[in-house]
Amino acid sequence: MRKPIVAANWKMHGSRQMTRELISAVDEGLDNGWSVEVLVCPPFVYIDEASKQLAGTDILLGAQHLNPNPGGAHTGEISASMLVDLGCSHVIVGHSERRAMYGDDDQVVAANFVAAQEAGLVPVLCVGESLEEREQGITDQVVCEQLSAVLDAAGVEAFANAVVAYEPVWAIGTGKTATPEQAQAVHKTIRGLIAGHSDKIAGDLRILYGGSVKGSNAQALFGMPDIDGGLIGGASLKADEFVAICAAAGTLE
Numbered sequence: 001m002r003k004p005i006v007a008a009n010w011k012m013h014g015s016r017q018m019t020r021e022l023i024s025a026v027d028e029g030l031d032n033g034w035s036v037e038v039l040v041c042p043p044f045v046y047i048d049e050a051s052k053q054l055a056g057t058d059i060l061l062g063a064q065h066l067n068p069n070p071g072g073a074h075t076g077e078i079s080a081s082m083l084v085d086l087g088c089s090h091v092i093v094g095h096s097e098r099r100a101m102y103g104d105d106d107q108v109v110a111a112n113f114v115a116a117q118e119a120g121l122v123p124v125l126c127v128g129e130s131l132e133e134r135e136q137g138i139t140d141q142v143v144c145e146q147l148s149a150v151l152d153a154a155g156v157e158a159f160a161n162a163v164v165a166y167e168p169v170w171a172i173g174t175g176k177t178a179t180p181e182q183a184q185a186v187h188k189t190i191r192g193l194i195a196g197h198s199d200k201i202a203g204d205l206r207i208l209y210g211g212s213v214k215g216s217n218a219q220a221l222f223g224m225p226d227i228d229g230g231l232i233g234g235a236s237l238k239a240d241e242f243v244a245i246c247a248a249a250g251t252l253e
């Protein structure tokens with residue numbers, strides 16, 4: 001059985017004090033008996049603070065973005081090896097906010113995915129359709145194209161050491177969650193696409209749902225057969241909500 005993951009994407013929120021307080025409150029709320037991996041992705045500048053606070057806990061540390069180049073003249077950018085140096089094990093690639101606002105197209109996302117893995121990081125690859133695309137009935141096509149760009153660049157074996165997050169753009173930060181059935185249908189499509197290349201890798205791949213997940217809707221989503229946890233934005237900034245989501249993932253029958 002796949003162990004669920006609940007990942008916190010703090011986006012551009014926080015301070016050093018908030019980093020300490022939020023991580024400490026989440027760690028206190030988590031129960032060792034829950035079967036869930038918990039990952040926190042703070043803004044770059046708070047990763048080091050988070051790393052210190054996470055020492056001795058089982059909570060994993062990740063980043064929200066990276067530059068695919070190994071180093072050099074890339075003013076303002078952060079490389080994969082720098083993230084490893086700070087103690088990160090994971091990095092989010094292809095978040096819809098980066099795709100929409102910072103020019104991260106499928107090629108950039110694929111390059112980021114490959115660079116992350118080459119440095120030993122586990123990429124959390126985000127895919128998802130806009131409202132317009134859903135209304136046009138092309139959700140599966142959009143998601144498969146986003147996934148195929150990475151499959152073509154990295155090969156299916158790369159997905160043995162990656163996580164996929166299905167995040168419908170219309171559900172991110174809007175309070176409109178996909179129904180468990182809507183999400184399950186797309187998760188099944190994603191797993192099916194990977195299974196077309198390798199049944200084993202598809203069967204082991206963790207596919208997270210993201211988009212207005214809260215303590216109150218997490219259990220119904222995570223109870224679906226192809227949903228293996230969540231990527232959490234807004235609710236990850238409130239310790240009690242985030243812990244409730246971790247509980248929902250970690251106590252599935």
Ligand code: PEP
Pocket residue numbers: 009011167171172173174175210211212213231232233234235
């Ligand atoms: C996200 O940023 O990845 C996200 C899912 O945000 P929210 O939970 O706020 O919808």
